[in-house]
Amino acid sequence: MFFLPDRLDRRFHLLRLIILFLMILLSLPLAALGAGKPVVVASTTQIADFAREIAGDRLVVRSILAPGADPHTYQPTPNDVQVVLSASLCLENGLHLEGKNWMGALARDAGKELVTVSRGVAPLQLGKEGQVVPDPHAWFSVQNAAIYVNNIVEAMGRLDPAHAAEYQARGSLYLQQLRVLDAWIRDEVGRIPPSRRILVTTHDAFNYFCRDYRFNPNNRYQSIAPVGWSTGAEVGGGMTPKRHQQVVDSIRRSGARAIFVETTINPKQIREIAQETGVAIGGELYSDSMGKAGSAGESYIGMMRENILLIVQALK
Numbered sequence: 001m002f003f004l005p006d007r008l009d010r011r012f013h014l015l016r017l018i019i020l021f022l023m024i025l026l027s028l029p030l031a032a033l034g035a036g037k038p039v040v041v042a043s044t045t046q047i048a049d050f051a052r053e054i055a056g057d058r059l060v061v062r063s064i065l066a067p068g069a070d071p072h073t074y075q076p077t078p079n080d081v082q083v084v085l086s087a088s089l090c091l092e093n094g095l096h097l098e099g100k101n102w103m104g105a106l107a108r109d110a111g112k113e114l115v116t117v118s119r120g121v122a123p124l125q126l127g128k129e130g131q132v133v134p135d136p137h138a139w140f141s142v143q144n145a146a147i148y149v150n151n152i153v154e155a156m157g158r159l160d161p162a163h164a165a166e167y168q169a170r171g172s173l174y175l176q177q178l179r180v181l182d183a184w185i186r187d188e189v190g191r192i193p194p195s196r197r198i199l200v201t202t203h204d205a206f207n208y209f210c211r212d213y214r215f216n217p218n219n220r221y222q223s224i225a226p227v228g229w230s231t232g233a234e235v236g237g238g239m240t241p242k243r244h245q246q247v248v249d250s251i252r253r254s255g256a257r258a259i260f261v262e263t264t265i266n267p268k269q270i271r272e273i274a275q276e277t278g279v280a281i282g283g284e285l286y287s288d289s290m291g292k293a294g295s296a297g298e299s300y301i302g303m304m305r306e307n308i309l310l311i312v313q314a315l316k
Contacts (some may be wrong), residue, residue, distance in 0.1 A: 038088035038159060039161050043103040044071055045290040046139050047091050049300045050149050051147045053174045054156055058163050062087075063105065067292045069259055072099045076106055089159050090114045091152065095123055097288075098135035115155040120123040121134055124207050124222075137288070141208035142182040146302065148174055181301055187211045192315045199311065200224045200251055200259035200279075202257040202270045205287040216254075224250060244273075251277045258282030263297075264289050281315030 032256035042048035048063035053311045055061050064080050065071060071093070084090060084106045092103040094116035103284035121144050123134035140143040189197070199206055201217040206223040210216050210260035216224055226247040251259065253271065259274050260282045261267035267284070274281050285307050291297030297306045 004206060018272065024273070039046050039086045040088040040089045040091065040135055040156070040159075041084055041112075042091040044093055045194075046145075046300050046303075047093060047148065047152075050117070050145070050174075051091060051154060051156075054152050054167050054170045056166065056170055057127065057167065058160060059156065061110050062107075065289060067295075068263055068289050071097050071126050071288050074099065074102060080302070084110045085110060089114050091155070093136060093139075094118045095121075095134045095136035095138065106120055115203050117151045117152060117155075119151055120147045124211065126204060126207070129203075135204065137205040137206050139300070140206055141212045142178050142185065142213070142304070144208060146178050149174055149178070163301070174180060177301060184305065185213060188312050189215075191312055194253075196315045198254050198255045198256040198315070200254070201285060201287070202260070202262045202265045202267070203264065203287075207284075215244070224254060226254070226269060235286065237255055244285075248273060248276055251279060260285045260311070260314075262287040263291070271305060283310040285310060 037058065037060045039062060040051050040055065042051050042061065043065050044065050045063050045067055046170060048061055048159045048180050051059075051061045054136060056078075062083055064083065065074060065077070075238045087107075087110070090103065090107040090112045092098055092107075092114060098104070118136070118138050119309070123136075126135045127133075139148060151168050151170055156167040174265060194217070197213075197215045197217070201208055201223055204223050204225045206225075210219075210223050211221045214221060216222060219304035226244075226252075256279055257278075258280045259270060261270050261284050261288050263284055267288070271281065286297045290299065290303045291306075295302075297303035
């Protein structure tokens, strides 16, 4: 039988321990590699993107929703509970975007501070089952996105006062980028003749966008959408035959050159309406969620840019 000398045996044992340690390290989630840093948990991908722009490397930012997930119908998982338990600060959109207040429930049950980043937005109003509710999709106004950013800067400054000046500086730079984005959108939309600025999407996510950039003048600058304000209506079978016919008639009267599907919603219904009305599908817009990592829509600025390019190409 062959035996290693004691010195080689010890070295071999040490090498095994090092390999085991590296295997464990590589198996850890990325957030765990930031151990020791405060964790900020955002409900949606857009809010998480704003938070990362402001946090830099000082904080670990995690999003409950993955790209492509629908905040209206999302149901939290046991893993979400663990993520929120790790948080020093939680961020939500509010305005009833997070269906059945799932983010509020997660933060409350974990005893965590929850900041509603839409605080200060003057919400548009929507009709729902005979009631008036605030439109939660406020980030589609770039000016409202700036309000989100300011609220996040303030919250991070409270969380980590020693680095508040850094958060303010990053926030200031990002606000400049948002002002450039807003000006660029207005220039691009200007390429579409006013009579062709008719935007039809799956659900009412684009009211703030239509108001700011003057789409759908014959619909009080509000979006034209078959499903309504919440995708929950689609999931629950809220599209009655009467409502379907109303939508078809509305699109025909509008003179829309194209209608658009959305990344977070099953396109089946809108494709059926497009076929019935004879209107082309203009493409797929980012709405309640950003794109996957590595895609052109992986950031807020990226998703807005890609949406605009698609809309202008289809309608000009």
